[in-house]
Amino acid sequence: MADRIAVRMSGIVKRFPGVVANDGVDLEIRAGEVHALLGENGAGKSTLSNILTGLYRPDEGSVEVNGEQRVFSSPRDALDAGIGMVHQHFRLVATFTVAENVVLGESGGSLFMNEAQVAERVRELSDRYGLAVDPSARIWQLSVGEQQRVEILKVLYRGAKVLILDEPTAVLTPVEARSLFATLRAMADEGRSVIFISHKLGEVMSVSDRVTVLRGGRTVGTVDTSETSTRGLASMMVGRSVEFERVVRENPADTSVTVLRVEAVSANDDRGRASLHDVSLTVGRGEIVGVAGVAGNGQRELAEVISGMRASTAGRITVQEDLVKSGKARSAIARGIAHVPEDRLHTGLAASHSVEDNLALKNYRTSQISKFRLLKRGAIRHQASTLVERYDVKTPNTTTPVRLLSGGNVQKVLLAREFSALPKVLIAASPTRGLDVGAIEAVRERLVAAANEGVGVLLISEDLDEIMSLADRILVMYEGRIVDDVPADGADRERIGLTMGGSSTKEATQ
Amino acid sequence: MRSPIRLERRLEQPKWLNWAVPLISLVAALVLGAIVLWLTGKNPIDVYHRIFERGFAGKQAFSGALEMATPLAFTGLCAAVAFRMGLINIGGEGQFYMGAIGAAWVGIAVSGTPTGITIALMCLAGMVFGSIYAAIVGILRAKFNTNEIITSLMMNYLAGILLNYLIFNSKSYWRNPDSPQFPKSKNIAARADWNTYKIFGIEMPIAFLIAMLAGVAIWFLYKRTRFGFEVSVIADSPKAARYAGIRTSSTIVIVLALSGALAGLGGAADVGNFRGLLDAKGLQMAGYGYTGIVVAALARRNPITTIFVAIFIGGLTKAGYSLQGPDFPSGLVGTLQGLILFTAVAGEILIKYRLRTNVSRAGAVVA
Amino acid sequence: MKRTNKKFAPVLLTAAFAIGLVACGGDDGGSSSSSEAPSTEAPTSEAPSTEAPSDGPVVVDCAPEEGPLKAAWVYVGPTNDGGWTQAHDEARLAVQEHFGDAVETTYKENVPEGPEVAQTIEDLIADGNTVIFGTSFGFQDAFVEAAAAHPDVCFEFATGYMTSDNMAQFYGAAEDTDYLAGMAAGAASKTGKLGYLASFPIPEVVRGANAWTMGVRAMNPEATVKVVWLNTWFDPAKEKQAAEALIAEGVDVLGQKGVDSPATGDAASAATGVLWTGYNTDQSENYPTVWLTATTYHWDVYEIPRIQQVLDGTWTTGNYYGNLADGFVKLAPYGDNVSAETRAAIDARLEELKAAPGSEFTGPIKDNKGNEVLADGVAHTFDELMSMAYLVEGIDGEIPAS
CATH class of the missing domain: 3.40.50.2300 (Response regulator)
Structure with a gap:
């Protein structure tokens, strides 16, 4: 394996309003290697790859390709320099053939394609890298795995020497994933570089030559895969910070009263695959239960099932003995379940709607806000001005669309609505992700305050520090199951990190 | 290779743009049109004067504009109602036919009921037929996530085939058995003949009054009711709607049914107020449903604006026939009408986006 | 409004039809050699x-x-x-x-x-x-x-x-020229399968289809004509599609009535060995390879x-x-595909029809269900021509809802 450096990114800083996504990231990619980029959601992986492919421009730092400093102003620039991205969401025209999609948008290409020639070249590429796909097939006829191959062929066709794959296995079956890994290996053996973005430790271990771990927008380090282990990577991912302190609660949890009971619940993901298996848990009055785990292990489905956004395939959910109807958000709301979803702006809120409309999003059906099915505009406005004041939302006025607010204020609008409904249970999914320090502190205070008032909180987060400092009890999720359940006080970080990565609790405690 | 100009989405849409842009669009259209006219050797002032005179000004011209506007107001509302929820109902055309079929059925069947009741019954039949027809599209969309553009378009053809069948290819209830020269439908009963009022010398079809009423009702429904709120949330983010416990599937069906009811009402008006029978061939030539989509787009989905845009397009269409002749090919008329629509759409883009130049950035790249 | x-x-209905033509009086098979020329008030x-x-x-x-x-x-x-x-x-x-x-x-x-x-x-x-x-x-x-x-x-x-x-x-x-165009079509057909695009099932168009078919069978007695109804006056795309469908069924000559575009000529030109009789205007120069002739109005x-x-x-x-005598309807110039003998036959018949408009509808005529419509030597009255609602023998098709 040659040690020539294909790409070097150094000191990359990228700020967004209220967030520093990359805070001095260094990354070095050798020619002919599969290099995994590992980190939890929000660690800065996507931002970094968007910078490398010319979608964003860094605020600081430099990008060198083959030893030459480059500034890309568009993905096409990056592609011209041999850097191509295979997106998680395919950008293919369903009614076109594979060959047509491959040449689509090709720079400097002639207006009319020579179909036979393209098909020949596509066939040659697919043979070489084991990307079996028929050039004359239409995209809609292909499976998801085949469509991904077309995406890869598109990038190869344009002569990319460095390929970035953003969580490529998320959409694949295990068999398809294995075949993808073989392809990646073949490309690396030919001297191309593959950047493999993932948060699945097992895959990273099996496919990569080296791993760079990002955490909180910074590079934690780069290691040779052969010299590390799942355990080592897990501890790099979750960090070894000792600065956190356990929050001291005013009113401790009262676990004698169960507010939320989840019994043997299973559910499918958006593609209909089983992603929650026989999950049972309870949350007591005033208890904060943390759910730790690497993203994509069923946490989102768990939150959605409890909040009625997703139907369960088995099991039952009750709030103080009252059944929550499967897949009925109305029922969950009526039972007193509040939900702070992961995707605040497009799930928790209607982004183009005003602050006041969003604050009424869940109680517009109540007599307080509407009568004879007519909205009481005055009441909506009054409710909004009260909440904006109480929750200290910084907004020009209550008719401003929430998408114009900063991330912290977006979250405050959401929390204001969810807390003001006086819930019995609160599901909070990554409630502090992407927020600045001040906003994080405010959100945490609100969560603790809610628990002090007796609300049972299910805190789903990839930020282990957050869980360890706030939760009373920690559950670990892996592949749709709860694999560990430990009291937070005195919990062993390393053990949690390992169970998150798929080690059994027995292995983890050894 | 890079374009020197690019569009950037506006974070906030200043309120003044909402009236300034359409105005500027219209002026731009007139200027562009004047250039085209001048190049083809016409006097733009004369042409514009004629458009105004024959399309809008004067009692007779305006009466004609209203007549042309009435079906477009209904199909415009039909499209606007669906657009509001991000649904693209291309099916106004077929739903209009269905409404006409339903209303003609009532219009032919009634005898002896007072005109007012007949009109109400015909409206009801038109709405029921149109809404059921559109609801099929809604159910397919809600239950099977079928693309409503395709299904509604296909159902237009289906409705056309049904019309042909009823009048040309069968001895249906609608078919007039005494039409040896050309297959026609039966005429509706005399009492089913809708009124046209003379208001200040302007002939106001009762159907146009109904359209205005419908426009206001839709505006109220969408602005002031829980249902309207739910529709707007679904349009904004289907996920947020699900999150908030809004019944998305049934709302889709209801919105499409409502949309179809409006087109069906237009079909009823066509039978009752204008043609007096089910005109299978004339309806298919008119293409009201498709023009209605343009009307709704120009009106930026606003139901009240839709009514005004319908009058505008109605007058413009009428003026278009007035303009053409041996020295004014209908292609040039189409070009002028197209320019107005084009600038209106361009204006719409300018409300949503702003123009930015890439010049300084491009320079930086070189450096 | x-x-x-x-x-x-x-106000005035079919009574108006009483003017114009009176039925042919020929009683010996419609042959124009009969001494009694059909009387007309044309x-x-x-x-x-x-x-x-x-x-x-x-x-x-x-x-x-x-x-x-x-x-x-x-x-x-x-x-x-x-x-x-x-x-x-x-x-x-x-x-x-x-x-x-x-x-x-x-x-x-x-x-x-x-x-x-x-x-x-x-x-x-x-x-x-x-x-x-x-x-x-x-x-x-x-x-x-x-x-x-x-x-x-x-x-x-x-x-x-x-x-x-x-x-x-x-x-x-136009039925007279439709008949003559049909003769050109019948003579040109090798397969004996012809196609006819018709607009609406109304007497005018039915008359045209019948006349054309009778012309076809005058030259090609075993030939059949498949008629399709398009329910439109003018829709080039639909016309072309229908023509292509007929060609696909093995038809080698196409005719049309009531549909106003030459799209059928386009479909015929795109196929091999398919010929066309047009309608309304002389398109011999635009479609030289497929053109036979057409009814034209003046x-x-x-x-x-x-x-x-x-x-x-x-x-x-x-x-x-x-009528033909007025020069109101004419037969368009022949295309190269019309042979000299055929031309001579058509020209001879044209003179007969000029003298006796509508005389092609003289018995024996059977409809395509086998019923006798006109006995030998009997001709249609003008009213009957104007309200024609049957298809002649040789037509594969039916009048919808008749």
Whole structure:
């Protein structure tokens, strides 16, 4: 394996309003290697790859390709320099053939394609890298795995020497994933570089030559895969910070009263695959239960099932003995379940709607806000001005669309609505992700305050520090199951990190 | 290779743009049109004067504009109602036919009921037929996530085939058995003949009054009711709607049914107020449903604006026939009408986006 | 703004058809060698004959006080449709050329059958037009209504049946040329399978299909004609599609009636070994490889004398049915695909039909269900021709809802 450096990114800083996504990231990619980029959601992986492919421009730092400093102003620039991205969401025209999609948008290409020639070249590429796909097939006829191959062929066709794959296995079956890994290996053996973005430790271990771990927008380090282990990577991912302190609660949890009971619940993901298996848990009055785990292990489905956004395939959910109807958000709301979803702006809120409309999003059906099915505009406005004041939302006025607010204020609008409904249970999914320090502190205070008032909180987060400092009890999720359940006080970080990565609790405690 | 100009989405849409842009669009259209006219050797002032005179000004011209506007107001509302929820109902055309079929059925069947009741019954039949027809599209969309553009378009053809069948290819209830020269439908009963009022010398079809009423009702429904709120949330983010416990599937069906009811009402008006029978061939030539989509787009989905845009397009269409002749090919008329629509759409883009130049950035790249 | 025809109950109905033609009198198989030439009251070639209502002709003075006479044509299709509307506009241009500065003509094209018709008429009258020609059946109600509202304007309507003091009707015996075109088609067919694109199942079109088929079988007795109904006057895409479907079924000669575009010619040109008889206009130069011949209309033959009557102050209403002798209908020039023998046969038959319009419909005629329609030597009356509702033997198809 040659040690020539294909790409070097150094000191990359990228700020967004209220967030520093990359805070001095260094990354070095050798020619002919599969290099995994590992980190939890929000660690800065996507931002970094968007910078490398010319979608964003860094605020600081430099990008060198083959030893030459480059500034890309568009993905096409990056592609011209041999850097191509295979997106998680395919950008293919369903009614076109594979060959047509491959040449689509090709720079400097002639207006009319020579179909036979393209098909020949596509066939040659697919043979070489084991990307079996028929050039004359239409995209809609292909499976998801085949469509991904077309995406890869598109990038190869344009002569990319460095390929970035953003969580490529998320959409694949295990068999398809294995075949993808073989392809990646073949490309690396030919001297191309593959950047493999993932948060699945097992895959990273099996496919990569080296791993760079990002955490909180910074590079934690780069290691040779052969010299590390799942355990080592897990501890790099979750960090070894000792600065956190356990929050001291005013009113401790009262676990004698169960507010939320989840019994043997299973559910499918958006593609209909089983992603929650026989999950049972309870949350007591005033208890904060943390759910730790690497993203994509069923946490989102768990939150959605409890909040009625997703139907369960088995099991039952009750709030103080009252059944929550499967897949009925109305029922969950009526039972007193509040939900702070992961995707605040497009799930928790209607982004183009005003602050006041969003604050009424869940109680517009109540007599307080509407009568004879007519909205009481005055009441909506009054409710909004009260909440904006109480929750200290910084907004020009209550008719401003929430998408114009900063991330912290977006979250405050959401929390204001969810807390003001006086819930019995609160599901909070990554409630502090992407927020600045001040906003994080405010959100945490609100969560603790809610628990002090007796609300049972299910805190789903990839930020282990957050869980360890706030939760009373920690559950670990892996592949749709709860694999560990430990009291937070005195919990062993390393053990949690390992169970998150798929080690059994027995292995983890050894 | 890079374009020197690019569009950037506006974070906030200043309120003044909402009236300034359409105005500027219209002026731009007139200027562009004047250039085209001048190049083809016409006097733009004369042409514009004629458009105004024959399309809008004067009692007779305006009466004609209203007549042309009435079906477009209904199909415009039909499209606007669906657009509001991000649904693209291309099916106004077929739903209009269905409404006409339903209303003609009532219009032919009634005898002896007072005109007012007949009109109400015909409206009801038109709405029921149109809404059921559109609801099929809604159910397919809600239950099977079928693309409503395709299904509604296909159902237009289906409705056309049904019309042909009823009048040309069968001895249906609608078919007039005494039409040896050309297959026609039966005429509706005399009492089913809708009124046209003379208001200040302007002939106001009762159907146009109904359209205005419908426009206001839709505006109220969408602005002031829980249902309207739910529709707007679904349009904004289907996920947020699900999150908030809004019944998305049934709302889709209801919105499409409502949309179809409006087109069906237009079909009823066509039978009752204008043609007096089910005109299978004339309806298919008119293409009201498709023009209605343009009307709704120009009106930026606003139901009240839709009514005004319908009058505008109605007058413009009428003026278009007035303009053409041996020295004014209908292609040039189409070009002028197209320019107005084009600038209106361009204006719409300018409300949503702003123009930015890439010049300084491009320079930086070189450096 | 009511646009119903019930208010204008047909003042004059089919009684109007009584004029024009009287059935052929031949009693020996319709052969023109018979000494009794079919008697007709057909218009002379100098000026179309018109017949006034029974209480005597009312002369309508629609000439302007001063300045040129303004005449307008209202078309359902575009003037370059290569068919129906184009033939009408060619007539308009002929009128314009004939009268020069004395007449000012204009037209409105692409006018849909709906409220637009009445508005367009009003608009034309506001512009000072005092003679208005309507050229689509679906305009009739609007014309009747406008005629009632504007007694000082002369309305001339092609293909309809309702007349009034100031609204006349005109059309012509296209079935005769359809028959002759059918002969060319029948002679040219190798497979004996022919196709016919028809617009609406109305007597005019049924008559054309029957005449064409009889022409086909005069030359090719075993041939069959497959008829498809398109339910449109003008839809080139649909016409082409239907033609292609017929070709795919093995048809090698296509004919058409009532559908106004030459799209069928396009479909025939794209296939190999398929020939075409057109309709309305001479397309021999545009489709040389597939062209046989066609029925063509020469509306100016009627229109020029009628405008002259307006200028002379002698215009009265009427109901004109032109023919080969008038030159109102003609057979378009033959294409190269029509052999010399066929030409001779057609030319001979043409002379017979010129002398006896409509005589191709002389028995024995059977319909395509095997029933006898006309016994040997018996001919249709004019009324029967105008209300024809059966398909002749040899046609594969049926009249919907008949």
